[in-house]
Amino acid sequence: MTYDVAAVRAHFPALREGAAHFDGPGGSQTPDIVARAVHDTLVSAVANRGAVTPAERRAEQIVVECRAALGDLLGSDPRGIVFGRSATALTYDLSRALARTWGPGDEVVVTRLDHDSNIRPWVQAAGAVGATVRWVDFDPATGELPVEAVAEQLSDRTRLVATTAASNLIGTRPPVAEIARLVHDAGALYWVDGVHATAHTLVDRPGVGADFWTCSPYKFLGPHCGVLAADPTLLETLTMDKLLPSSDDVPERFELGTLPYELMAGTTAAVEFLAGLATADWSVAEGADSQAEDEDAGRLVDRPTRRSRLVASFAALEEHEARLAARLEAEIRDLPGLRVYSNAAHRTPTLLFTIDGKDPQEVRRALADKGINAPASNFYALECSRSLGLGETGAVRTGLAPYTDDEDVDRLIEALRAIV
Ligand SMILES: Cc1ncc(COP(=O)(O)O)c(C=O)c1O
Numbered sequence: 001m002t003y004d005v006a007a008v009r010a011h012f013p014a015l016r017e018g019a020a021h022f023d024g025p026g027g028s029q030t031p032d033i034v035a036r037a038v039h040d041t042l043v044s045a046v047a048n049r050g051a052v053t054p055a056e057r058r059a060e061q062i063v064v065e066c067r068a069a070l071g072d073l074l075g076s077d078p079r080g081i082v083f084g085r086s087a088t089a090l091t092y093d094l095s096r097a098l099a100r101t102w103g104p105g106d107e108v109v110v111t112r113l114d115h116d117s118n119i120r121p122w123v124q125a126a127g128a129v130g131a132t133v134r135w136v137d138f139d140p141a142t143g144e145l146p147v148e149a150v151a152e153q154l155s156d157r158t159r160l161v162a163t164t165a166a167s168n169l170i171g172t173r174p175p176v177a178e179i180a181r182l183v184h185d186a187g188a189l190y191w192v193d194g195v196h197a198t199a200h201t202l203v204d205r206p207g208v209g210a211d212f213w214t215c216s217p218y219k220f221l222g223p224h225c226g227v228l229a230a231d232p233t234l235l236e237t238l239t240m241d242k243l244l245p246s247s248d249d250v251p252e253r254f255e256l257g258t259l260p261y262e263l264m265a266g267t268t269a270a271v272e273f274l275a276g277l278a279t280a281d282w283s284v285a286e287g288a289d290s291q292a293e294d295e296d297a298g299r300l301v302d303r304p305t306r307r308s309r310l311v312a313s314f315a316a317l318e319e320h321e322a323r324l325a326a327r328l329e330a331e332i333r334d335l336p337g338l339r340v341y342s343n344a345a346h347r348t349p350t351l352l353f354t355i356d357g358k359d360p361q362e363v364r365r366a367l368a369d370k371g372i373n374a375p376a377s378n379f380y381a382l383e384c385s386r387s388l389g390l391g392e393t394g395a396v397r398t399g400l401a402p403y404t405d406d407e408d409v410d411r412l413i414e415a416l417r418a419i420v
Helices: 005-009 013-017 032-042 054-074 087-099 120-129 147-151 176-185 232-236 261-275 306-332 360-369 382-387 406-419
Strands: 081-084 107-111 132-136 158-164 189-193 212-215 226-230 291-294 299-302 338-340 350-355 395-399
Touching: 032 261, 054 081, 054 226, 054 261, 054 306, 081 087, 087 120, 087 189, 087 212, 087 226, 107 120, 120 132, 147 176, 158 176, 176 189, 226 232, 261 306, 306 338, 306 350, 306 406, 350 360, 360 395, 360 406
Parallel strands: 107 132, 107 158, 158 189, 189 212
Antiparallel strands: 081 226, 212 226, 291 299, 338 350, 350 395
């Protein structure tokens, strides 16, 4: 089945402004059905969750549907889906909860490949309880984070290892499943930052052995919020500072304050949109039912589950993005003075590059002048940028998204040829 990028693009009103968006790793554009779900929630009767009024029942239903959708997206038990303001906020909250079980002599492992939101919360939480932080370096020449580099930092005092599933700066996808096995052999917990990875590949959290997996719906066509997925029985073991009257249930224990129902409805719609990518069909009713009443015949018929539609859709998306990435790289890697830092064998279609003699901000502005959105920064992957020799400045980053098409790629290639 061919990926119908024109049908996908037709659902993104923002694209009508005409820019070529290579800024997806910072946040994707939003499909109309996601915007509509947010809007419809805000103009419907909604109250605090409950079972008495229709407004209460609507709020409850939105929460249940959102957890089910994220459970399908991440292959994770919906009862362990924690909804939050951002992946950063969730990591901070949970780092403090986990640090309550650590003390002097305990060790926490972080990597220099990661976004700072999967480094600093752990460094600060460890510091507060006298635990030790051990650092894993990646190879700046290849961009690889080998499993051996993680193994070297493990000991019988390791309590938690935090790595990314994909670098938002250079795209590297470390061998998460292999790392998970080592971490568990050492008796530690494994926290995976899936914020960049979840936009490009279908996640199976328990399958890869991540005890915790974070992601941010605004990176995969949804609204601005954050999500943590974990086994509910693991979450049960953690305590949080919380208000006295608020629920101590899991996952509510970790969801401080009133949930953003409109963003949760938008997130469900984003998962539905992703599930429709392979067929370019967004008419399938919401829900993960594998069977539904065939209205005409009045009998039960098989209907693909949302998870199986996600499997097909991510396969189609990965193929689409890989084809465009290959085209782009074949044209720009050899441009004179253009230096690419995204070199790992296994990575997302995210390219970080500099052009000799040019300030990255100058390159970014030259691209913006041609209607090409590709920012330059360290993108908060500060340790990674420093390890690459790019300091605080960082470099220009281009990322692909479900709505990127050949014309976007042509525009970028042509613009870069003119800049070098
Ligand atoms: C890899 C990665 N981790 C974490 C974050 C932070 O996510 P949030 O904005 O939801 O806190 C980002 C955001 O750019 C990211 O790319």
